[in-house]
């Protein structure tokens with residue numbers, strides 16, 4: 001079955017096509033450090049056979065956190081815990097990426113400096129952001145680079161840059177939230193400039209053989225916002241700087257989204273064709289028939305199961321077993337599988 005077939009993207013060899021997408025667990029504290037929960041949570045999915053685990057949004061700046069309990073990679077002291085987590089995951093033959101994130105105006109931490117491209121709040125529960133100066137932009141670009149240096153020290157197999165769900169990079173990309181009149185606003189090329197600078201600075205320190213994944217929201221679901229056609233143009237401006245596109249949607253502003261099984265797969269399929277890059281499909285994918293359909297029709301290269309892997313950490317093992325596919329089960333669990 002395609003689900004259990006290995007794949008190599010750039011120099012990353014995955015044993016199957018199942019990805020755990022980034023999911024914030026809000027389980028750290030103000031230090032942003034990894035703790036026992038994170039280790040148990042992620043290593044359980046590695047034992048459960050997931051091919052690629054993408055660690056939750058991990059903030060590159062203290063003011064880039066979504067909450068007081070986010071994981072962080074904004075200082076050197078945070079590397080040790082991340083390193084232990086990575087090595088624990090790798091012992092079980094899964095590959096692991098880290099999602100580097102900055103919340104921008106969606107930072108919900110009290111008394112933080114809330115920054116964005118333009119002084120607009122997400123909604124009344126959030127403070128109005130301070131419009132970023134050029135120096136602020138340079139600091140953020142540098143913090144992604146420093147985070148990439150730390151991620152390499154922790155030995156992640158891949159990096160995911162969070163440019164989706166209405167967080168800082170997405171705020172710059174969308175004409176709905178970016179009202180700047182300088183070189184970072186206005187035209188599509190200008191709105192892409194922050195993302196491009198981040199990718200270029202990350203490339204200066206991140207080895208070419210470890211893939212860079214870009215997580216995008218392919219639609220803002222509002223008039224004049226990003227749609228999948230605009231997202232294609234955005235990606236095509238920076239496609240030499242990334243290896244994989246992880247295709248989600250929404251999160252920029254409150255909007256009505258029609259949700260049904262596999263509702264974002266069409267975006268992954270379109271962007272795969274139009275950019276020529278491998279894609280990860282995600283969003284209400286729960287069963288093996290859906291995964292086989294997506295892979296068999298070449299609509300995406302990898303498939304991420306989010307909430308399903310929270311419910312069922314052994315999804316890969318269980319589905320291989322019920323489909324009579326021979327995979328490497330953890331030796332400790334062999335008696336549970338036929």
Ligand SMILES: Cc1cc2nc3c(=O)[nH]c(=O)nc-3n(C[C@H](O)[C@H](O)[C@H](O)COP(=O)(O)O)c2cc1C
Nearest residue numbers: 021022023024056057248282283284285305306307
């Ligand atoms: C608890 C939770 C936390 C999430 N945190 C993140 C995150 O840190 N970064 C991100 O890009 N997406 C995040 N997401 C979105 C998921 O990665 C995924 O795209 C979404 O859950 C849809 O997939 P699913 O229907 O398989 O759950 C989160 C989703 C959940 C349920």
